Every structure is written in structure tokens, then in C-alpha cells.
Amino acid sequence: xxxxxxxxxxxxxxxxxxxxxxxxxxxxxxxxxxxxxxxxxxxxxxxxxxxxxxxxxxxxxxxxxxxxxxxxxxxxxxxxxxxxxxxxxxxxxxxxxxxxxxxxxxxxxxxxxxx
Amino acid sequence: xxxxxxxxxxxxxxxxxxxxxxxxxxxxxxxxxxxxxxxxxxxxxxxxxxxxxxxxxxxxxxxxxxxxxxxxxxxxxxxxxxxxxxxxxxxxxxxxxxxxxxxxxxxxxxx
Numbered sequence: 001x002x003x004x005x006x007x008x009x010x011x012x013x014x015x016x017x018x019x020x021x022x023x024x025x026x027x028x029x030x031x032x033x034x035x036x037x038x039x040x041x042x043x044x045x046x047x048x049x050x051x052x053x054x055x056x057x058x059x060x061x062x063x064x065x066x067x068x069x070x071x072x073x074x075x076x077x078x079x080x081x082x083x084x085x086x087x088x089x090x091x092x093x094x095x096x097x098x099x100x101x102x103x104x105x106x107x108x109x110x111x112x113x114x115x
Numbered sequence: 116x117x118x119x120x121x122x123x124x125x126x127x128x129x130x131x132x133x134x135x136x137x138x139x140x141x142x143x144x145x146x147x148x149x150x151x152x153x154x155x156x157x158x159x160x161x162x163x164x165x166x167x168x169x170x171x172x173x174x175x176x177x178x179x180x181x182x183x184x185x186x187x188x189x190x191x192x193x194x195x196x197x198x199x200x201x202x203x204x205x206x207x208x209x210x211x212x213x214x215x216x217x218x219x220x221x222x223x224x225x226x
Binding site for chain 2: 006032034036043045046049091103105107108
């Protein structure tokens with residue numbers, strides 16, 4: 001299957017700072033990218049969907065001003081957690097879909113710890 | 116998108132077939148059934164998908180009932196590396212279709 005990478009794989013930051021997570025589709029063009037969050041022992045929760053060159057669509061209850069998503073190219077999307085707090089500590093996973101409607105590939109995830 | 120119901124956990128002996136059920140009784144005619152799995156602390160991995168017919172690939176087989184209200188994922192010869200959480204998801208196969216994850220089934224393959 002296609003490869004999706006995330007950087008960094010883990011990050012520790014202080015409360016009040018911002019953190020940027022990158023998601024790249026390495027061998028295909030991702031027309032749509034998705035960002036998920038996963039707390040320990042829980043399932044993945046969809047945060048937002050973004051199409052290249054368009055504003056992201058956020059799921060209900062997700063603060064768009066806190067979780068800034070940019071999908072500036074067909075191979076790169078970024079998630080910025082602004083003014084991070086300890087409750088934002090989580091496993092963030094991106095996913096990318098190409099032009100086909102079925103194929104959707106997931107990155108390895110980024111572990112964020114806010115101290 | 117229709118919701119799915121899966122058992123919370125299952126055990127399987129190594130080398131035996133693992134049969135993971137999924138109930139999706141409210142599935143619509145244009146919704147596909149997708150299976151993903153997530154090994155601890157990794158991103159989900161695509162396994163297989165189907166609409167009406169049974170499907171098979173190098174990883175697994177997907178059996179969908181005739182009324183499409185349930186399906187079974189079959190791992191023919193489970194190995195210890197198949198220990199993971201398995202998610203059954205239904206969604207419309209359109210550009211905006213979203214994969215919404217339920218709680219999944221935690222499969223433990225034991226020696």
C-alpha cells in the first residue's frame with residue numbers, strides 16, 4: 001500500500017506553546033487528508049477533513065482556532081496545536097486519500113505530551 | 116454513515132482461523148464495509164473492503180451476508196503478529212466519505 005509519513009513521531013512541549021505536526025503522502029497525491037486523535041484505551045476520533053487548497057472542515061466539538069490545519073499541497077498537510085495544554089496530550093494520526101474513493105492510508109501517528 | 120457493532124474482545128489460537136463478526140443492520144445500499152486494524156501505538160492498516168460480494172486478498176477474506184446487515188472478517192491462519200484491534204466501518208464511497216471508527220474488536224492471538 002501507499003506510504004504516509006508523520007513528523008515528528010513524538011514531541012514533548014510546555015503548556016502554552018504551539019506544536020506543528022506534518023503529514024506527508026510519499027508516493028501518491030492526497031486530494032483529501034484527515035486528522036484523528038486517539039486517547040489511551042480509546043478509539044480514533046476524527047477531528048477534521050481537509051481538501052488540498054481548501055479550508056478544513058472540522059467535526060463537531062473540535063475547536064478550529066486551537067487545531068489549525070493547512071493542506072497547502074497534494075502531498076503535505078500540517079496540524080498545529082496552538083496554546084497546548086496537558087489535556088491536549090494525545091496520539092495524533094493523519095490519513096490520506098488519493099483520487100480513488102476506497103484507498104485511504106494512515107500515518108504512524110505522533111505522540112504529543114504537554115507538560 | 117451507519118454504525119457498526121463488534122464484540123469487545125476475542126481470542127484465537129495461533130495457526131487457527133480468526134473469525135471477527137460485525138453487525139451493520141442499518142447499512143444503506145451505497146455504503147461499503149471496510150476493515151482496518153491497529154497494532155498497538157501504530158496507525159491503522161487497511162485490510163479489505165466490500166459492497167455485496169465476498170472478497171479475498173492476501174491478508175483476509177470478507178464475508179457479507181445476503182441482506183448486508185452483517186459481515187465477518189476471516190484471517191485464515193492467525194499469527195501472533197495479527198494481535199491488534201480490528202475495526203469494521205461502513206461508509207459511502209464518495210470523495211467526502213469519512214471513516215468513523217467505533218470501538219473495534221481486540222483480537223488476541225495466543226500461542
